[in-house]
Amino acid sequence: MANRLSENGKNTVLILEAGGKDNNFFIHMPSGYSQIVPTKSNLNYGFETEPESTTNNRKLYWPRGRGWGGSSSINAMIYIRGHAHDYDLWRQMGNSGWSYDDVLPYFKKAESFNGEGDKDFHGYDGPLHVKKSERKDDELLDVFVGQNIERQGKQRSHSFCGGD
């Protein structure tokens, strides 16, 4: 966001950040989040939720990033947009400019999709590089997803960032 606002060279953006610079090795190593997320540290607030009746009054561990990039610096790097229906609901609630048709051009503008994606939904020259996962070894996940699709009578989607 700060980059977009200042890329014309005329605007400057002041960023106030409680944490430090994002120069920890594990922030830049794709699976390094597994080293940062499990425990509270100077990179992770490591919050706990309040006990909730809906979780049998348990407190849940709630990691959050502290430093440049915030939680994006410690997250799992799965590229996922909100569902089209949710944006349309926001618009219906009176928030003009937030329907799925309104936000889709900005998702596309941000994205640089590496692969054969549907051009209606993907962007190809934005700053955020995205590609399809090449993992094919999760048989349990395949069964779980497959059975739910079948049960609900839906079609398998080729991208969870598509319109459906």
Ligand SMILES: Cc1cc2nc3c(=O)[nH]c(=O)nc-3n(C[C@H](O)[C@H](O)[C@H](O)COP(=O)(O)OP(=O)(O)OC[C@H]3O[C@@H](n4cnc5c(N)ncnc54)[C@H](O)[C@@H]3O)c2cc1C
């Ligand atoms: C472990 C984990 C895995 C995740 N995996 C994914 C994923 O795979 N895909 C996905 O899409 N999303 C994922 N997310 C969620 C995603 O990272 C967050 O939704 C997103 O980063 C939130 O952005 P934000 O700007 O709202 O807040 P944050 O990114 O949390 O940024 C808030 C920033 O504000 C700073 N700050 C807070 N208080 C102050 C203060 N008083 N003064 C100055 N600075 C302050 C914090 O230090 C922090 O840097 C994950 C999140 C976590 C924690």
